[in-house]
Amino acid sequence: MKRNTKVGIVTSGGDCQGLNAAIRGVGKSLLKYVDNVEIFGMYDGYRGLIEGDYKFMESKDFSGILTEGGTILGTSRQKYIPGKAIVDDEGNDLMPAMLDTYNRLNLDCLIVMGGNGTQKSAKLLMDAGMNIITLPKTIDNDIYGTDTTFGFQSAVDIASNVIDYIHSTASSHGRVFLVELMGRDAGWLTLNAGIASGADIILIPEIPYSIEAVAAAVEQRYRHGKHFSIIAVAEGAVSATDAVLSEEERRRVKEQSKHSTISYRIASELEALTGQETRVTVPGHYQRGGPPCPYDRVLASQFGTAAAMLIREKRYGQMVGIQKGEIVAVPLEDAASRTKFLPKDHPLIQTARDVEIYFGDEV
Ligand code: F6P
Numbered sequence: 608m609k610r611n612t613k614v615g616i617v618t619s620g621g622d623c624q625g626l627n628a629a630i631r632g633v634g635k636s637l638l639k640y641v642d643n644v645e646i647f648g649m650y651d652g653y654r655g656l657i658e659g660d661y662k663f664m665e666s667k668d669f670s671g672i673l674t675e676g677g678t679i680l681g682t683s684r685q686k687y688i689p690g691k692a693i694v695d696d697e698g699n700d701l702m703p704a705m706l707d708t709y710n711r712l713n714l715d716c717l718i719v720m721g722g723n724g725t726q727k728s729a730k731l732l733m734d735a736g737m738n739i740i741t742l743p744k745t746i747d748n749d750i751y752g753t754d755t756t757f758g759f760q761s762a763v764d765i766a767s768n769v770i771d772y773i774h775s776t777a778s779s780h781g782r783v784f785l786v787e788l789m790g791r792d793a794g795w796l797t798l799n800a801g802i803a804s805g806a807d808i809i810l811i812p813e814i815p816y817s818i819e820a821v822a823a824a825v826e827q828r829y830r831h832g833k834h835f836s837i838i839a840v841a842e843g844a845v846s847a848t849d850a851v852l853s854e855e856e857r858r859r860v861k862e863q864s865k866h867s868t869i870s871y872r873i874a875s876e877l878e879a880l881t882g883q884e885t886r887v888t889v890p891g892h893y894q895r896g897g898p899p900c901p902y903d904r905v906l907a908s909q910f911g912t913a914a915a916m917l918i919r920e921k922r923y924g925q926m927v928g929i930q931k932g933e934i935v936a937v938p939l940e941d942a943a944s945r946t947k948f949l950p951k952d953h954p955l956i957q958t959a960r961d962v963e964i965y966f967g968d969e970v
Contacts, residue, residue, distance in 0.1 A: 611643040613714045614918060615661070618678040619652035619685070619721040619728075623746045623758025624899035625907035627672040627679055629720055632911020634669035641919050647712055651681040653693060653728070656717075657701050659708045673908075674898045678720075687728045702735050709737050716918050720744050722756075723791075723946055726926060730943040738923035741939055742910045746895055749793035751947040752937035753928025757907040759795065761900040766800035769890045770837060774805070781834035783825055783877060783885040787870035789894050792843040794949045796894070801839035802958065808836065808965045810873070812843040813949045814956070815850035816967030818873065822880035824965040829883070836883075840870045847968075909934050 614637060618626050630648070637644045646664040649655030662668075662680075672679055685693050685701070692700045709717065716738040719729040722745035733739040743750040746762035766788045777784040786806075790796040794811025801809035808824055810816045825836045849857055866872035874885045899907065906929065913927045913934045926942040928935050949956070960966070 611645050612641050612918070613645045613647070613712060615647045615649055615656070615709070615712065615714045615717040616664070616680065617649045617652055617656060617717060617719045617721075618680050618682045618744075619719060619725040620682060621684070621722060621745070621895065622677050622682050623722075623744050623895050624676055624761035624897065625757035625903035626677065626682075626720060626744060627675045628899055628904045628907035629742055629744065629757060629911040630679065631669045631672050632908040633718055633914050634664060634666075634911075636912040636915035637918065638666055638669075640915060647714070648680045649708075652683040653685045653701070653705065654683050655680070656708050657704045659711065661708075661712075673904060676897045676899065684724075685728065687724060689727065691731075693728050693731060702731070705732065706735055706737070714738075715921075716740060716923055718742065718914050718918075722747060723749050726750055726939065726943040730939050733924055733939055739939060740914050740917050740923060741926040741942070742907075742914060743926060743928055743942070744907075746796060747790045747793050748795035749791065749947050750926075750928075750942060751945045752926055752930075752942035753935075753947075754930055755906065757899070757903045757910060758895070760902040760906075761897070762789070762796055762894045763799045763803065764900050765894050765897070766796060766839075766890065767803040769888065769893075770800060770804035770806055770839060773837060773888055777835040777837055777886075780884070783836045783838065783874075783881070783883045785838045785840050785870040785874050785885070785887045787840045787842055787868055787887065787889045789891070790841050790843060792948070793946065794841045794843070797839050797841035797844075798949060798953075798955055798959065801964065802955065802962070804837075804839075806837045806839035806964060807833075808838040808967060809959060810838065810844040810967050811841045811949065812845055813951060814966045814968050815845050815847040817847050818876045818880065818967075820969060821873065821965070821967040822877055824967070825877065825881050825883060829881075838873070840873060842868065844869050844873075
């Protein structure tokens with residue numbers, strides 16, 4: 608008699624929109640195309656795998672979740688020593704526990720949906736002998752090997768909406784507004800939302816800013832009769848003076864700063880330089896919440912169903928991605944090998960400059 612195919616699903620790291628759409632895509636197409644398949648959903652990311660806390664998933668579990676935000680399986684962040692181990696708070700290696708659950712369930716494959724960090728930690732699971740397929744999910748869009756991650760477009764929509772709304776109040780009061788957006792050390796979210804919502808200045812980690820240049824841009828706008836300015840600031844934005852520091856030195860500057868985030872620091876420096884009233888808005892996790900936008904629902908469905916096809920073909924060790932509009936399988940080894948920052952010559956940066964958006968590097 609043919610042995611059942613057993614598949615585990617993990618959603619790991621920070622959540623984002625589209626996770627449930629992806630789970631649905633995986634589940635529905637596994638049940639449709641893979642004979643005698645059994646699907647196990649691990650609770651709360653790697654925790655479920657570590658502690659053997661999972662749920663046997665049936666057809667009904669994959670219905671009615673397409674448009675739901677978050678993840679029905681729950682997620683968590685696990686401590687990860689780059690390239691070495693996934694550990695608990697005491698530094699104990701958690702791989703044996705994860706392998707134990709994998710082997711006890713007799714899994715053929717584990718599908719791991721995660722961001723940049725999860726791709727790297729999933730590679731450790733692969734190296735330990737598990738059959739792994741990953742899906743790229745994150746609002747940061749910083750995963751190598753895919754042009755887009757699911758969650759990203761939904762966050763761009765929300766972030767653009769925040770800036771749209773800030774416009775009217777900034778304009779009524781003639782104030783400078785900084786809107787700080789997520790994205791970790793990559794500027795994809797801020798660049799896209801900034802262009803979409805007509806920000807006047809965009810500050811991203813990939814283009815270190817000079818505060819004098821930012822102030823000059825604000826003042827130039829003022830001279831041209833524009834008494835308000837909107838600055839889209841990536842949470843990882845960095846000044847040109849800090850950019851040359853070592854990682855350790857930068858961490859110290861951050862710790863010693865009296866400002867809670869980079870935007871508050873820029874706001875206080877700008878106010879001092881320009882004399883213009885300045886305010887900060889930080890939408891934070893709001894950017895990761897709520898239902899996925901239609902684009903993400905489609906993309907996550909495509910990724911999920913493609914993962915099921917890879918399982919059917921027993922093609923493991925792959926991340927599903929999208930390149931130039933085509934759904935592709937990228938060796939996990941490559942996807943986990945680096946972070947996808949915004950290239951300095953990315954055409955969108957020029958588009959932004961062409962519509963008179965400043966980056967704080969020149970006036
Ligand atoms: O990686 C996704 C992300 O939302 C980043 O943009 C942000 O820096 C980080 O996660 C926030 O992490 P947490 O949810 O753990 O506060």
